[in-house]
Amino acid sequence: MSKYILQTKKLSKQFKNQLAVSNVSLLIEENSVYGLLGPNGAGKSTTLKMITGMLRSTSGEIIFNNHLWKRQDLLDIGALIESPPLYENLTARENLKVRTTLFDLPDSRIDEVLEIxxxxxxxxxxxxxxxLGMKQRLGIAIALINKPKLLILDEPTNGLDPMGIQDLRKLIKSFPDQGITVILSSHYLSEVEQIADHIGIISGGVLGYQNKIDNSQDLEKLFMQVVTENGREGE
Structure with missing residues (x-):
C-alpha cells in the first residue's frame, strides 16, 4: 500500500471574482517525483503556494504526513517558487550561513548541501x-538546508541551457533515494516525462488527470485533451 506524504482534498483558491484553483485533490507518494503539468496560468503556482503557506486556501484541506497541515510542517518542507531567494552580494556559503543560523543548524550542513x-x-x-543554472542550484540548496521531507520546485528549468537542464534533471532524480519527495511543476512535457514517477495535469484551475507515468501513453495528446476540456486560465 502506498504511503502519501501529501494529499490535498478539494483545495480551492478564489481571488475576488476569479476561481484560480478549483477542488484540486493531489496524491503525492512518499519518496517519488510528482510532476505537476499545466500551461502558463493554469493554477500550478497558486496550488504550490497554498501547500507552502504563501497563500491561504479559500476551501479544502491539506494533509501532510497523515495530519492536517500546520505551519510547523514548514520545517519539513523546502521550496523554490519563482526566483531563488538569494542575497546577491553574498557567496553561496554566506547565503547558506544565513539559513543555518535561522534554523539553528550546524555549519556542517552547509558543506552537505553544497556537495549535493x-x-x-x-x-x-x-x-x-x-x-542562471548556478543560481537555481543554490536556490535548491537553500530549500534543502533544513533536511526537508518534501521539496517543491516551481518551473526550476526555466531559462536554463541544455547542459543546465541535464544537470538539474540528474539532481532531482537523485532526491527520492535520499528520502526526499519532490513536487515539480512545469509546462514542459518532455522534461517531466524524463524525471517524474507520477503526473498530474492541471488546466483552468482544475486537476484533469492524475496517475503514474505510463511510457506507452501519448502524454502530449493527454495534455492537450485536459487543456481543451478545462481551458487554460487559472492562476
Whole structure:
C-alpha cells in the first residue's frame, strides 16, 4: 500500500471574482517525483503556494504526513517558487550561513548541501555573479538546508541551457533515494516525462488527470485533451 506524504482534498483558491484553483485533490507518494503539468496560468503556482503557506486556501484541506497541515510542517518542507531567494552580494556559503543560523543548524550542513548541488568550489564568488543554472542550484540548496521531507520546485528549468537542464534533471532524480519527495511543476512535457514517477495535469484551475507515468501513453495528446476540456486560465 502506498504511503502519501501529501494529499490535498478539494483545495480551492478564489481571488475576488476569479476561481484560480478549483477542488484540486493531489496524491503525492512518499519518496517519488510528482510532476505537476499545466500551461502558463493554469493554477500550478497558486496550488504550490497554498501547500507552502504563501497563500491561504479559500476551501479544502491539506494533509501532510497523515495530519492536517500546520505551519510547523514548514520545517519539513523546502521550496523554490519563482526566483531563488538569494542575497546577491553574498557567496553561496554566506547565503547558506544565513539559513543555518535561522534554523539553528550546524555549519556542517552547509558543506552537505553544497556537495549535493555541486557548488563547493565557488569560493568567494558572489551569488549575483553566478550563471542562471548556478543560481537555481543554490536556490535548491537553500530549500534543502533544513533536511526537508518534501521539496517543491516551481518551473526550476526555466531559462536554463541544455547542459543546465541535464544537470538539474540528474539532481532531482537523485532526491527520492535520499528520502526526499519532490513536487515539480512545469509546462514542459518532455522534461517531466524524463524525471517524474507520477503526473498530474492541471488546466483552468482544475486537476484533469492524475496517475503514474505510463511510457506507452501519448502524454502530449493527454495534455492537450485536459487543456481543451478545462481551458487554460487559472492562476
Amino acid at each position: 548541488v555541486d557548488l563547493k568550489e565557488t569560493g568567494k564568488k558572489r551569488s549575483g555573479q553566478f550563471s
